[in-house]
Amino acid sequence: MSKLKIAIQKSGRLSEKSVALLEECGLKFPNGGGKLITECTNFPVEILFLRDDDIPQYVEQNVAHIGIIGENVFLESQKEIRIVEKLNFSGCRLSLAVPKEIEYEGLDFFNNKKIATSYPNILGKYFKENNISATVEIISGSVEIAPGIGLADGICDIVSSGSTLLSNGLKEVETVIESQAVMVSSPNLEAEVQEILNKLLFRIRSVQNAKENKYILLNSPNNQLEKIIAILPGMNSPTILPLAKEGWSSLHSVIGEDKFWDVIDELKQAGAEGILVVPIEKMIL
Ligand code: ATP
Ligand code: ZN
Numbered sequence: 001m002s003k004l005k006i007a008i009q010k011s012g013r014l015s016e017k018s019v020a021l022l023e024e025c026g027l028k029f030p031n032g033g034g035k036l037i038t039e040c041t042n043f044p045v046e047i048l049f050l051r052d053d054d055i056p057q058y059v060e061q062n063v064a065h066i067g068i069i070g071e072n073v074f075l076e077s078q079k080e081i082r083i084v085e086k087l088n089f090s091g092c093r094l095s096l097a098v099p100k101e102i103e104y105e106g107l108d109f110f111n112n113k114k115i116a117t118s119y120p121n122i123l124g125k126y127f128k129e130n131n132i133s134a135t136v137e138i139i140s141g142s143v144e145i146a147p148g149i150g151l152a153d154g155i156c157d158i159v160s161s162g163s164t165l166l167s168n169g170l171k172e173v174e175t176v177i178e179s180q181a182v183m184v185s186s187p188n189l190e191a192e193v194q195e196i197l198n199k200l201l202f203r204i205r206s207v208q209n210a211k212e213n214k215y216i217l218l219n220s221p222n223n224q225l226e227k228i229i230a231i232l233p234g235m236n237s238p239t240i241l242p243l244a245k246e247g248w249s250s251l252h253s254v255i256g257e258d259k260f261w262d263v264i265d266e267l268k269q270a271g272a273e274g275i276l277v278v279p280i281e282k283m284i285l
Contacts, residue, residue, distance in 0.1 A: 003044045004196040007064035010036070010049035014181055017089045018068045022047070025203035044196050055184075056081055062186050065193050071179040072158060076119050080187055084197070085204060087181040088211070091160070094119055094177045097170040098154040099147050104173045110134045110154065116146035117156035119176075126176045144168040209283035216255045217276040222247050224271040231266045233259050254280070 008018040019031055022045075029040045029047055038047050048064050055067040056077035066084065072094050074083060096115070098104055107130055114135045117123050127134050137152050144164055146152040158179070159165060162172055183204070189197065220228045228251065229238060238253035251272075255263075260277060267275060 001044060002190065002192040002196070003039075003046045004066065004193050004200065005046045005048060005064045007048045007050050007055045007058050007067035009052040009055070009068070012052060014052060014068060014070065014090055015049075017181065021068075021087065021089075021204065021207065024207045025200060043200075045200070053077075059184055059186050062188075065189055066183055066185045066197060068181055068183055070158075071182050072119065072122070072177065074182055074184055075177065076121050078121055081184045082187060083182045084185045085183040085201060087183060087204075088208060090179075090181040092158050092179050093160075093175045094122060094156060094179060095159045095172045096154055096156050096174040096176060097144075097159070097165050097172045100166075100169055100171040102171075104171075107132055107174065109173075113153040114151075115154050115156055116143050116152035118143060119156055122177060123156045144170060206282045206284050209285055210280040212257055213254050213280055213283055214257055214260055214277045215252070215280050216260070217250060217252050217274075217278070218267065218272040219243060219248055219250055219274040221271050222249055225249060225251065227270045228267060228272055231263050231270060233263070254283075 006022070009015045022029070026043070027040045027045060028042045029038050031038065036049050040047070048058070050058060052069050052073055055064065055069045056074065056079040058064040059067045059081045060079040068087065070090060070092070071083070072092070074081070096110070098109070102109070110127065110132045111134065114137055115123065116137045116139050118138070118140050120136045120138045123136055127136070137146070139146065143155045143157045145168060146155055148169060155170065156176060159172055165172055185197065216232070218228070225240065232238065232253050232255060238251050241250045241252070243250050264275070
């Protein structure tokens with residue numbers, strides 16, 4: 001029987017979350033001990049632990065059927081692979097940064113300058129689209145020290161909080177791309193493998209939906225129920241159960257994690273009491 005081969009980062013910023021995602025999808029596998037390949041015990045999946053930069057190539061060649069990498073690595077690789085799912089973790093951006101004392105007034109600054117980066121393809125495309133003619137100096141690590149040692153006038157690198165830039169005397173001036181972890185796949189999977197992937201994607205989406213939503217329970221005086229229901233941007237009509245206390249009901253619904261904080265005050269003002277917001281483990285739509 002066919003197996004779906006999944007490549008994930010062996011050790012680095014994506015490793016733990018990639019493993020966690022697969023575990024949340026119910027996959028059981030031995031992890032650790034420096035193994036490079038492991039088999040799931042309860043799902044037709046094999047997991048390969050690789051350097052993230054190698055994953056696009058392995059996936060393109062069908063050595064791995066799918067992989068989890070940063071969008072930045074996907075775009076830089078220029079391989080014949082496609083994104084099948086955005087995974088909502090490891091969000092970061094690829095940005096241009098310059099020494100902090102420079103009075104930066106716009107992209108024109110980069111004309112005829114030398115920029116150090118590990119992302120020559122993405123940066124080259126960005127400069128081309130913006131009609132900037134700059135020299136791209138390719139270096140593979142510690143890009144942020146390049147301006148300080150006179151190797152470049154600026155850099156293009158991954159930024160999340162910006163603290164690494166600051167401690168190297170740099171400031172972020174332009175975002176080139178936004179990135180997050182994505183699942184990539186080879187363009188042509190055999191039907192049997194595609195079927196396993198579809199099952200996994202269904203599970204991933206259920207896990208993602210669950211993370212984006214909360215289960216909300218609250219008590220409401222019956223005469224305020226209509227008002228409270230109108231405040232809740234619920235997915236379906238809420239469940240309403242009578243409370244032992246005369247004239248009161250308990251209301252259950254699902255609410256977007258991001259929307260909850262917007263409506264909490266309104267709910268209280270409308271008379272809601274005993275509000276509980278609880279995590280959802282899986283949500284099947
Ligand atoms: P490898 O040894 O596998 O080549 P690496 O050093 O290239 O690892 P990491 O630093 O582990 O890569 O980063 C992996 C991915 O995590 C990056 O490609 C990017 O998508 C994302 N990432 C990098 N830095 C951050 C950050 N500061 N915050 C969030 N995500 C990040
Ligand atoms: Zn890497």
